[in-house]
Amino acid sequence: MAEADLAQVRARAIRLLARREHSRLELTRKLQQRGLDSGLISAALDDLAQEGLQSDQRYADSLINSRIGRGQGPLKIRAELNQGGVDDALVEAALKEQSPDWSALASQVRRRRFGAELPAAYEEKVRQARFLSGRGFASDTIWQVLGGEE
Numbered sequence: 001m002a003e004a005d006l007a008q009v010r011a012r013a014i015r016l017l018a019r020r021e022h023s024r025l026e027l028t029r030k031l032q033q034r035g036l037d038s039g040l041i042s043a044a045l046d047d048l049a050q051e052g053l054q055s056d057q058r059y060a061d062s063l064i065n066s067r068i069g070r071g072q073g074p075l076k077i078r079a080e081l082n083q084g085g086v087d088d089a090l091v092e093a094a095l096k097e098q099s100p101d102w103s104a105l106a107s108q109v110r111r112r113r114f115g116a117e118l119p120a121a122y123e124e125k126v127r128q129a130r131f132l133s134g135r136g137f138a139s140d141t142i143w144q145v146l147g148g149e150e
Helices: 001-017 024-033 038-050 056-069 074-083 088-098 102-114 122-134 139-144
Strands: none
Touching: 001 038, 001 122, 038 122, 056 074, 056 088, 074 088, 074 139, 102 122, 122 139
C-alpha cells in the first residue's frame, strides 16, 4: 500500500513539474493541500531531486529569467524566490549568474511606462521612482536612472 501511495504522490508531483518548474517548498505545499502524507511527500521529492526532475536551482533560473522579461528588479525577484523557499545562497548565486544590467533594465521599464524624456519636476521624479521601487529596483539604481539625487 505504501509503495502505491508513494507512486501516487510522485505522479502528482511530476504532473505539477510538467507545467512549470517548482521549488521544493512549493511542491510540498501543493501536495499537502491535496491531503497527502508529509512523509510520502518528502520521500517522493527526495527521489525526484535525486533524479534531477526537481531542482531549486532550475526553478530559480527560470523564475529570474521570467521576471527580468517582465521588467522586475532584483529586490522583487529575491523576495519571490525567498517566499518560494529557495536558499539565500542559491538566490544570490542565481542572480549573480544572470547578472543583468539592472540600470539598463530599470531605464527600459521607465521609458516604456513614461516615455523617453526624463522628468524635470521633482514630483514627477518621485512618482516615477515610486513606480520603479514597486517593480523591485534598488533606490540607488532608481535615482541613477532618473538622473538625479535623492
